[in-house]
Amino acid sequence: MNFEYSAKVQDLMERVSSFMDRHVYPNEHVFEEQVNEGSRWEPTRIIEELKEKAKAEGLWNLFLPESELGAGLTNLEYAPLCEIMGRVVWSPEVFNCSAPDTGNMEVLARYGTAEQKEQWLKPLLEGKIRSCFAMTEPDVASSDATNIESSIQRQGDTYVINGRKWWSSGANDPRCKVFIFMGKTDPRNPNRHAQQSMIIVPRETAGVKILRHLPVFGYDDAPHGHGEVLFENVRVPLSNMLLGEGRGFEIAQGRLGPGRIHHCMRLIGLAERALERMCKRAKSRIAFGKTVAEQTVTLERIAESRILIDQARYLVLAAADKMDRFGNKVAAKEIAMIKVAAPNMACKVIDWAIQVHGGGGVSNDFGLAYAYAGARTLRLADGPDEVHRNQIGKMELKRVQ
Template sequence: MDFAYDATTEELRGRLLRFMDEHVHPAEAVAHEQLAGAADEWTRPPVLAELKAEARRQGLWNLFLPDAEHGAGLTNLQYAPLAEITGRSPQLAPEALNCAAPDTGNMEVLAMFGTERQKQRWLRPLLEGEIRSAFCMTEPEVASSDATNIATSIRRDGDSYVINGRKWWSTGAMDPNCAVFIVMGKTDPDADRHRQQSMVLVPRDTPGVTVRRGMRVFGYTDGSHGGHAEVVFDDVRVPADNLVAGEGEGFAIAQARLGPGRIHHCMRLIGTAERALELMCRRANERVAFGRPIAHQGVVQEWIAESRVRIEQARLLVLKTAWLMDTVGNKGAHTEIQAIKIATPLMAEWVLDKAIQVHGAGGVSQDFPLAQLWASARTLRLADGPDEVHRMSLAKRELKRHRA
């Protein structure tokens, strides 16, 4: 394993770091002001359109997609340090580069499993940043950490599928530019438990689709992912050729989608933790308590040192996972994907907590980004599978290796 950055990665890192310093970070305060005065809390700040245009002009666009036909053609190992940089400003940077969830995962699904018609209708405008999308999997009535529990019905009726059910935490659905949902539901409740589910493309304006409300994250309006919504599907009818892949393929598609999604989240979280550590060090050097800078306090020094150790440990594990995904595939990297999904959000949450503590009351205020970053990091211990499910699965794999 060689984690040294190759020439392509170094060149893109340099361009992306300049883009962050010259455009993204200065736009954070502007975006905050624009959203504070917006009539619709789920709207995207106008400055984001400027960032997108500049990112496209600089060739910093669709970096996440390894498919050279549709994306930048980077490996996971090449993309990892770039995603880390965007994690320093998760509310703006990923979307500015057209590398924000859930569109990234939805584009990967369409690129891997979509028909030519589906690619032309939905993948092309997503790649161009003309529309956004939503992913509808989680349901309020069942424990969705077990995807086989999903109860939404997708019933074949002639040349159509009819969808009935209720979803929530449907990421992307609150974005005013969201045009299509990827909906997971059951087409055959009597099949093998991993062959009951299918995925279908549902245009947002289809009769019977009701976006009931937006879901807040610890009180925050999380627009960076297009918001999270409760969505009701009441006799929603779509053409049969809106089915993704085939009936019974939904669970397998979800697993294929979630592997890259999990590592992308972890890559960005490392950047989030780096920014938290940077803010913690600056604050510790500037603030004076009991006659000297709080950086001189042993407990603060311990937090700073421990933060660096934890960040480096997580980064190495994420890089190893990226390398394995590139060399042996997602299935071969399954253990490591689960490990980073457990370890990285916990690491980022811990570093952010200590940065908040060093900032005192300011740390929980809107004057610093730490509280919102903490809320996002804490949420990722639930998104794409809760810690406990990943631990259970990982333990079973370890036990199996040693079973006679």
């Protein structure tokens, strides 16, 4: 593959970087202040203001490969842009490129009917609403998605939905107007991967109840957050089914491939910023008569961080290239590999940055503790390390006769 970015991508990289310099980095403290004003679950003014600026500069919906609805970028072209956005945890939303909306928009774009696209995809693409993906459940080991117990039962001209979900990102956000819900329509089907379906559930439907928000290492991630949600005798029309009964796993694979690589791209940006902070801190602090940067252990960690970040970046670019050329299914091993490599890399680099910062590293003053919480979570989200490693191992065994 060619690791040189095209002129188009280089131009977009410069524009996104300039936007970050002018509008995002200077407003990180403003975002934090506004989240802490009044109700933490109300959208911040700064995010809404920056969205309009991003739209005006043509930096909007940069994802969605193979679709006329996005910016016309491939996964490989989008990768460096996603990395730049990932340097600030909340900035992808400014460009309408944040999870879980990106994944849900991909689902609706690929598998939705014309009516579903008009009702839900259009306002999501415009940034007028947000969404939630309801898959993981508290009562089963959701690393094996065939364990899902939530039910979707057809009754006359409606589906009746029952189940309890958690880690439903965005459920607490008042802008969240729609859930994409995964449950079983045919629990007795001998093909365990044909038991599940995905269905659209409007947020205001009777029987949908947000039970609580779920903090991550004490961070509530307001105003977006992660919720535990009860679906109790929720009725939606038959037309809300996505693609057809029994095709939930098919949709999940189409959704999770791009979602996983987006997480990895953003993590590289997060790790890059942690390394920059590590270097600045190490050069500015004196310990035992010389700067921390001159201590051999620090030099080794800085060097190792650069190696780990670049290794992860090239692996992500290779996965993106394979997805573009051969499709997500053929690139399954590469996607699994980066989903293990990138979060582990980010956790290690951020941990070393925290160590260099001393007590300040575990405070909220430098953003490293929050960055670590996010990176550590991604060793679980979209499939835990163990599942991906098992998948990679099985593929390797098949390769060798």
